[in-house]
Amino acid sequence: MKQTQLFQKTTKEVKQTDISRNAELLTKAGYVNQLMAGAYTYLPMGLSVLNKIEKIIKEEMNAIGAQEILMPALQPKEVWEKTGRYDTIDVLFKLKGAGERDFVLGATHEEVITPLAQTIINSYKDLPTAAYQIQTKFRNEARAKSGLLRGREFRMKDLYSFHTTQEDLDEYYEKVSEAYKRVYERCGLGHITKKTYASGGAFSKYSHEYQTITEYGEDIIYIIPGTDTAINKEIINDKEALKDIIPNYKDGMEKEFEQVKAIEVGNIFKLGTKFSQACELKYTDKDGSTKYPIMGCYGIGSSRLMGAIAECISDDKGLIWPKEIAPYQAHLISLVFDEEGMKICEEYYNKLKSNGIEVLFDDRTGIQAGEKLKDSDLIGIPNRFVISKKTIEQNKIEWTERLTGKTELIDFDKAISILKE
């Protein structure tokens, strides 16, 4: 893509009061644009990053046998009354449709998938099974904030699994847990994301959250020394839980744990039969008896994850996208402005493209070198290739790795091989 044609621009300044790092960087780099508190437009490169994150999530979900579906975001009031959550979820968006009919915008989808599952699950032979979707969710947050970290409209992957026994759910739950770990690793957050024990709500003893450590997080977690797991503050005073979670627990030892702020980038719940009972989802077991499937649900906010990555993986110059989610692998920058030089840049650009490399070409003219280089740092594409008078004279290309800042003059063929790694 040529930068002169991109439906996206960098900007030097953002409002002084907007202090979350992800909002500042993503807005400056032009990846997102705020429509209102908690609702953002994703511009081409922003959407590209989001899509790549969601692609990773899909791959990991597919790998554990979950199947992708898509459910409506617009839902009737009635399914929510069945589970009693029409009145208990205070962030539920409620609206009137034609004929004064009451609708809900989906904040989560147990109410939709559980009745749906009845059309598929009739026998123990239909179990276990699992389906997920990635979709725009709506929550009427009293205070949407922190850029992509807490939106009123946001993207989320939600997976639901159905089982005949608790053991089978437990086993699948562990599989999902491993898949989640891979997602965060592939997104570059593996080292600062902790599997965190949290209260299970009405459904089970504990749930697990995936918490990425950042000063801008809303949660406080306690890291269990020598592990990559943590405990959410909400259960840190529950002695029974601590005994359960920590091997060789000694009274008061949690006070020594490192305490950090973190943002929840995923959670996994065991639901038991709460929803299958409420929605009358039943199957016939081997012995002919009627039973309720045991359910699990598993969420990852993909847009929040993108915000967390921007928040955590960046430096004073701007964003630094991990390779797998970067909008482009190469940022080709022309620092020559005569016709002859531009021709050479065009050739490089076309060669990169014909080699199947995702390349953004800064073909803007009449702009100072400094501005182009600063923009490149801000945008955060992993590899920068500069073409200037100097590089043309030597028949080389200048490669800079965004993460390390390491710069080398290399042959063009080597650039191709670096990008194909």
Add this chain to the structure above:
RNA sequence: CGGGGAGUAGCUCAGUCUGGUAGAGUACUAGUUUUGGGAACUAGGUGUCGCAGGUUCGAAUCCUGUCUCCCCGACCA
């Protein structure tokens, strides 16, 4: 939902205290010169001063109401 801050040019902001008819930087357009870390000069267009009402000869400025955004807290199936 409680507390605090803010809404003025595409963007970032000054001007509001002390009322007098709209500003800067940046961006944009044309031209000339520049070109490896946010250039220089010349010329040019840019506004319901968030919205509604009130006071006044006159309101961006004072008063009342209201909406929105940001921050802290509460909340977070």
